[in-house]
Amino acid sequence: MSKTIIISNRLPLQLQIDNKTIKATPSVGGLATGMKSVHRDSNGIWIGWTGLTEEEIPADLRDEVVEATIQEQCVPVSLTEEDIEGFYYGFSNRTIWPLFHYFMEYTEFEKESWQSYVTVNQKYAEVVLDNIEEGDTIWVHDYQLMLLPALIKKERPDVQIGFFLHIPFPSYEVFRTLPWREEILKGLLGSDLIGFHTYDYQRHFLSSVSRILRNEVSFNEITLKDRIVTVNSYPMGIDYNKFSEAAAKHDAAKNQSELQRRLDLHIDSTPDAKMILSIDRLDYSKGIANRIRAYEYFLEKYPEFKEKVRLVMLAVPSRSNVPQYQLLKKEVDELVGRINGKFASVSWTPIWYFYRSMPFENLIDLYTTCEVALLTPIRDGMNLVAKEYVATRTDKKGVLILSEMAGAAQEMSEALIINPNNFEEIADALKQAIEMPEAEQIKRNKFLQKRLKRYNVEKWANDFMTSLRDTAHKSDIVKAIRMRTDQEDEMFETYKKADKRILFLDYDGTLRGFVNNPEDASPDDDLIELVRTIHNQDNTEVVIISGRDRHTLGTWWQDVPITLIAEHGVWKRPVGGEWAVTENLKNDWMDTVRPILEQFVDRTAGTFIEEKNYSLAWHYRNADPDLGEKRASELSNVLKELSANNELGVLDGNKVLEIKDSTIHKGKAVTKHIFGKDYSFKFAIGDDWTDEYMFQDLPDDAFTIKVGLQKTAAKYYVDDTDRVRDLLKKFATT
Numbered sequence: 127m128s129k130t131i132i133i134s135n136r137l138p139l140q141l142q143i144d145n146k147t148i149k150a151t152p153s154v155g156g157l158a159t160g161m162k163s164v165h166r167d168s169n170g171i172w173i174g175w176t177g178l179t180e181e182e183i184p185a186d187l188r189d190e191v192v193e194a195t196i197q198e199q200c201v202p203v204s205l206t207e208e209d210i211e212g213f214y215y216g217f218s219n220r221t222i223w224p225l226f227h228y229f230m231e232y233t234e235f236e237k238e239s240w241q242s243y244v245t246v247n248q249k250y251a252e253v254v255l256d257n258i259e260e261g262d263t264i265w266v267h268d269y270q271l272m273l274l275p276a277l278i279k280k281e282r283p284d285v286q287i288g289f290f291l292h293i294p295f296p297s298y299e300v301f302r303t304l305p306w307r308e309e310i311l312k313g314l315l316g317s318d319l320i321g322f323h324t325y326d327y328q329r330h331f332l333s334s335v336s337r338i339l340r341n342e343v344s345f346n347e348i349t350l351k352d353r354i355v356t357v358n359s360y361p362m363g364i365d366y367n368k369f370s371e372a373a374a375k376h377d378a379a380k381n382q383s384e385l386q387r388r389l390d391l392h393i394d395s396t397p398d399a400k401m402i403l404s405i406d407r408l409d410y411s412k413g414i415a416n417r418i419r420a421y422e423y424f425l426e427k428y429p430e431f432k433e434k435v436r437l438v439m440l441a442v443p444s445r446s447n448v449p450q451y452q453l454l455k456k457e458v459d460e461l462v463g464r465i466n467g468k469f470a471s472v473s474w475t476p477i478w479y480f481y482r483s484m485p486f487e488n489l490i491d492l493y494t495t496c497e498v499a500l501l502t503p504i505r506d507g508m509n510l511v512a513k514e515y516v517a518t519r520t521d522k523k524g525v526l527i528l529s530e531m532a533g534a535a536q537e538m539s540e541a542l543i544i545n546p547n548n549f550e551e552i553a554d555a556l557k558q559a560i561e562m563p564e565a566e567q568i569k570r571n572k573f574l575q576k577r578l579k580r581y582n583v584e585k586w587a588n589d590f591m592t593s594l595r596d597t598a599h600k601s602d603i604v605k606a607i608r609m610r611t612d613q614e615d616e617m618f619e620t621y622k623k624a625d626k627r628i629l630f631l632d633y634d635g636t637l638r639g640f641v642n643n644p645e646d647a648s649p650d651d652d653l654i655e656l657v658r659t660i661h662n663q664d665n666t667e668v669v670i671i672s673g674r675d676r677h678t679l680g681t682w683w684q685d686v687p688i689t690l691i692a693e694h695g696v697w698k699r700p701v702g703g704e705w706a707v708t709e710n711l712k713n714d715w716m717d718t719v720r721p722i723l724e725q726f727v728d729r730t731a732g733t734f735i736e737e738k739n740y741s742l743a744w745h746y747r748n749a750d751p752d753l754g755e756k757r758a759s760e761l762s763n764v765l766k767e768l769s770a771n772n773e774l775g776v777l778d779g780n781k782v783l784e785i786k787d788s789t790i791h792k793g794k795a796v797t798k799h800i801f802g803k804d805y806s807f808k809f810a811i812g813d814d815w816t817d818e819y820m821f822q823d824l825p826d827d828a829f830t831i832k833v834g835l836q837k838t839a840a841k842y843y844v845d846d847t848d849r850v851r852d853l854l855k856k857f858a859t860t
């Protein structure tokens with residue numbers, strides 16, 4: 127039976143050695159708590175790190191470790207102290223975490239930790255590959271494992287791989303600073319589906335892919351040479367019923383409240399003071415220090431609330447080997463001390479501060495007892511605490527104040543949304559929350575709860591998995607038109623038997639890959655020799671048919687006596703002959719069009735004009751991809767209006783718009799060339815829209831092949847120029 131394999135750095139359970147035995151506690155953090163509910167209800171396995179390094183586990187406890195993980199349907203990945211130092215405390219949490227949360231000043235670029243990240247991702251890959259069975263689906267989680275999808279795909283192209291990023295994906299301007307940006311993107315693109323919490327993270331990612339890797343991106347799909355990767359946003363939900371039911375139970379036993387007991391014990395004797403809750407891992411991205419300062423500002427701005435409110439702050443220890451986290455701990459300790467010292471009275475402590483993690487029951491106690499939740503991350507992928515707080519408000523009373531920088535804010539507009547850097551706004555939101563009429567609280571929470579209940583963690587996971595399975599259909603479509611070996615064999619059989627054969631070969635993007643400067647794309651010796659060999663075979667004709675100007679083509683192929691067709695059919699050099707125009711064409715329109723193209727060149731950095739005898743081409747391969755596409759469609763529209771009166775055509779090539787006489791195109795050129803001749807084998811290969819004319823106009827028995835995965839009228843497609851070379855080699859030896 128096929129299964130789902132979840133992979134994340136941290137397993138849902140953390141192992142510790144207590145009195146020479148293995149003790150398991152639940153992991154904290156949104157990923158583990160959220161995915162736990164998904165895993166619990168599946169028949170799959172979860173692969174990850176136990177929290178203990180190889181060195182920490184004595185030989186006699188190794189079986190116990192395996193036993194403890196198996197019980198939870200988990201498989202451990204064994205990591206050394208050195209791995210954890212370089213991979214977890216190093217690259218994951220000193221490079222990626224700060225960079226992706228826009229803390230560039232905290233970001234370290236260390237080659238050693240990058241190498242450790244690569245090594246550990248490989249270790250994960252080995253364990254995953256050992257556990258994959260046919261039909262399994264893979265779901266990789268988070269920033270610690272961004273190389274894993276490609277490592278798995280390389281060995282197991284047959285399995286569907288999903289990846290979900292739980293933290294923000296930053297803007298291209300930030301991401302581009304990473305020295306290993308290409309490796310990270312290529313690692314992620316091993317997936318079939320990549321999910322983010324919000325549309326903003328999704329578009330940042332797509333923009334980085336198209337700018338850095340220059341892959342074709344259309345809407346939410348990235349076209350690779352042999353696959354399509356789908357990218358979408360799926361805001362993670364919570365196990366709503368677990369939280370609301372636990373809260374209802376807790377409400378029913380009111381006297382069980384720890385906080386209440388604390389008040390009863392007269393640790394603090396202002397029982398009517400409103401409780402303001404704050405819960406996070408102690409992480410600089412969570413804005414904890416700013417939150418305390420904003421609270422101080424609030425008490426100063428609205429002194430009437432002294433002794434009427436209390437900030438209950440739970441900070442969960444996290445990544446304490448990283449210096450920034452140690453500094454933050456010190457800063458928070460000092461701030462809490464200073465503010466309590468500044469405002470406290472005999473009967474009132476303004477901040478109750480807990481530095482530890484709490485078991486589920488105590489969390490529920492905090493959630494249900496506090497009238498206000500104040501969550502002010504500077505950046506946060508989602509923030510599940512915000513959702514959990516709302517889910518536990520069984521009587522629908524309570525107010526959530528939430529930073530607009532948390533992914534959750536996008537779905538929780540009924541909360542009081544604040545900018546975490548704006549103390550004025552936070553202070554006012556606190557006042558508004560404390561004074562908010564109950565009816566309004568209920569109204570807001572009603573909407574929030576309805577949404578959270580509907581789009582819970584189960585729905586989120588199902589949506590993701592359904593989309594992942596859908597990507598399998600896309601792969602099937604791709605497979606259907608990709609030239610198979612048997613189809614290739616059949617083609618070469620026809621070639622062998624044919625008594626008169628012709629091959630139309632497009633040049634750029636087909637015989638030769640694209641380069642930034644088109645003049646640098648001259649044919650290599652190997653290619654020249656291959657073409658010559660095919661041409662020298664009996665009854666075989668090779669035609670290079672290109673949009674290039676005749677001088678360039680003529681110079682490159684001067685020693686090979688094949689037919690050349692230049693400028694999409696304007697010029698032809700027959701075997702052993704001289705260049706001649708094929709039609710009577712005008713070029714007086716160029717003086718009108720050139721200034722328009724020049725305007726576009728001036729406004730669009732990286733673009734240039736190529737001037738041929740009967741056409742003008744505007745190249746935008748080196749422009750910013752988005753801007754290039756936008757300007758190309760703008761220019762296309764301008765030219766279409768102009769062309770209506772001038773019989774001009776606009777050819778939409780691969781990152782080039784070519785303006786020429788509308789009656790000229792490769793389809794017409796090939797039709798004219800074969801007219802009246804009885805070729806028993808016809809072959810055409812090309813990569814862009816200008817080649818579609820040949821695919822459409824050649825007779826049905828022609829073998830037409832598109833290079834690269836795109837919509838096409840050709841019968842087959844092959845992945846890239848390397849595959850084209852393979853085909854040429856076969857023609858040469860058949």
Ligand SMILES: O=P(O)(O)OC[C@H]1O[C@H](O[C@H]2O[C@H](CO)[C@@H](O)[C@H](O)[C@H]2O)[C@H](O)[C@@H](O)[C@@H]1O
Pocket residue numbers: 136154155156157158160268269292293362444445506507508509510
């Ligand atoms: O494993 P740790 O280093 O102890 O860190 C705990 C987890 O923190 C991060 O959580 C994120 O995931 C949440 C759920 O999607 C999201 O709400 C939150 O905004 C994120 O910060 C981290 O992404 C996990 O990998 C860590 O395990």
Ligand SMILES: O=c1ccn([C@@H]2O[C@H](COP(=O)(O)OP(=O)(O)O)[C@@H](O)[C@H]2O)c(=O)[nH]1
Pocket residue numbers: 153154155156157159160405406407442482483484485489508509510511512514
């Ligand atoms: O003592 C604690 C405090 C918090 N949490 C859980 O930790 C998660 C925090 O997730 P969030 O998305 O808010 O932030 P993250 O820590 O993942 O960045 C929530 O599910 C909390 O219920 C926990 O298990 N124990």
